[in-house]
Amino acid sequence: MPLSLLTQTPDELSSMLEDMGEPPYRGTQILEWVWQKRSTSIDEMHNLPARLRTHLKENFTLHTLAHARTQGSSDRTRKFLFRLYDGRYVESVLIPASPALYGERSDRRTLCISSQVGCAFGCKFCASGLEGFTRNLVPDEIAGQVLLAEELSGQKVNNIVFMGMGEPLANLPNLLKAFELITSPWGLGIGARHLTVSTSGLVPQIRRLADHPQQIRLAISLHGASDEVRDRIMPVNRKWPISELFDALHYWKVRKKQKLTLEYILIEGVNDDLAQAALLAQRAKSLHAKVNLIPYNRVEGLNWKRPSEAHCRSFQDTVAQGGVSTTLRLEKGHDIDAACGQLRLKQERRETGPRDTTETA
Ligand code: SAH
Numbered sequence: 001m002p003l004s005l006l007t008q009t010p011d012e013l014s015s016m017l018e019d020m021g022e023p024p025y026r027g028t029q030i031l032e033w034v035w036q037k038r039s040t041s042i043d044e045m046h047n048l049p050a051r052l053r054t055h056l057k058e059n060f061t062l063h064t065l066a067h068a069r070t071q072g073s074s075d076r077t078r079k080f081l082f083r084l085y086d087g088r089y090v091e092s093v094l095i096p097a098s099p100a101l102y103g104e105r106s107d108r109r110t111l112c113i114s115s116q117v118g119c120a121f122g123c124k125f126c127a128s129g130l131e132g133f134t135r136n137l138v139p140d141e142i143a144g145q146v147l148l149a150e151e152l153s154g155q156k157v158n159n160i161v162f163m164g165m166g167e168p169l170a171n172l173p174n175l176l177k178a179f180e181l182i183t184s185p186w187g188l189g190i191g192a193r194h195l196t197v198s199t200s201g202l203v204p205q206i207r208r209l210a211d212h213p214q215q216i217r218l219a220i221s222l223h224g225a226s227d228e229v230r231d232r233i234m235p236v237n238r239k240w241p242i243s244e245l246f247d248a249l250h251y252w253k254v255r256k257k258q259k260l261t262l263e264y265i266l267i268e269g270v271n272d273d274l275a276q277a278a279l280l281a282q283r284a285k286s287l288h289a290k291v292n293l294i295p296y297n298r299v300e301g302l303n304w305k306r307p308s309e310a311h312c313r314s315f316q317d318t319v320a321q322g323g324v325s326t327t328l329r330l331e332k333g334h335d336i337d338a339a340c341g342q343l344r345l346k347q348e349r350r351e352t353g354p355r356d357t358t359e360t361a
């Protein structure tokens, strides 16, 4: 597979152009075609000499992502299914600002993107992990989701969350390179503070990212306030239990001086006990973290379900009484298979026939 032109930095382009005896300003022209004009073919880069275009075509690809499907929901959240060069699929979800959270005039447009095809961490409730891990996404496939979502929606994305398919911290080298493409002024130009990585709790990588100079934000999928509950639904907890995870999160706080977010899916009869809510509040308080409560989205083939709205509110009240700021996301995307991984699973099953998914709660 040739390199993608999307991954080329100004320095890399300069040295290539120097080797070819081309003037340095060609590098700026190439970057403009890729990132500003959003070129989809090297042939249309008409201000470059033919010999340079030929060289680029022989050595680079441009876009390897293709649009496969869009699903829209009543609240204007849209989910895109993208086909990769090898016939695999990933998902991205475009989420407009919620007026309730950000005010009527907010122009926040968040794109939730994927970092891997499938996931190796096998959380029991999650569609992405259902059929295991297939492969890492490369940096141009990560940043390419933003380009394609912007093209399809006609809207500029100004906030990115790595909460789609996959465990981003298990793909750290490609993730760091993708940050460069997304945040550089010559790339997408989105500030690091507008990027949030969500992790199921990979302790060594949390520490490594804490040492990374960019002010990327971090969200942690906690989903259980005690090891006992977390062990049952997130196998990763057996490797890095809550105490080790929180040590790493304290380290993150020291290094980054940012507010952390704890994500907590509410699953009926599994982790929604009010005693968990009280413990969650204590843990969040120890980190000065905020808590996002997310009622579970049903996954085809799994028996888990969300608690009643009233119970979700009681859970939230208990966390709030512990002195922690919480949000409860009740509506967004529920009607479009919002839990990432589901659309891809449906598409792959349609193409290859049903597989055995006897895994249950
Ligand atoms: N692997 C990373 C990022 C991708 S998952 C992580 O686990 O954090 C992004 C978020 O979606 C996680 O908080 C995950 O637990 C949540 N999620 C997965 N399946 C879900 C479902 N069915 N309903 C609601 N949230 C879900």
Ligand code: SF4
Pocket: 119, 120, 121, 122, 123, 126, 127, 128, 129, 164, 165, 166, 167, 200, 221
């Ligand atoms: Fe992987 Fe995250 Fe799903 Fe767990 S919740 S299986 S870590 S994508």
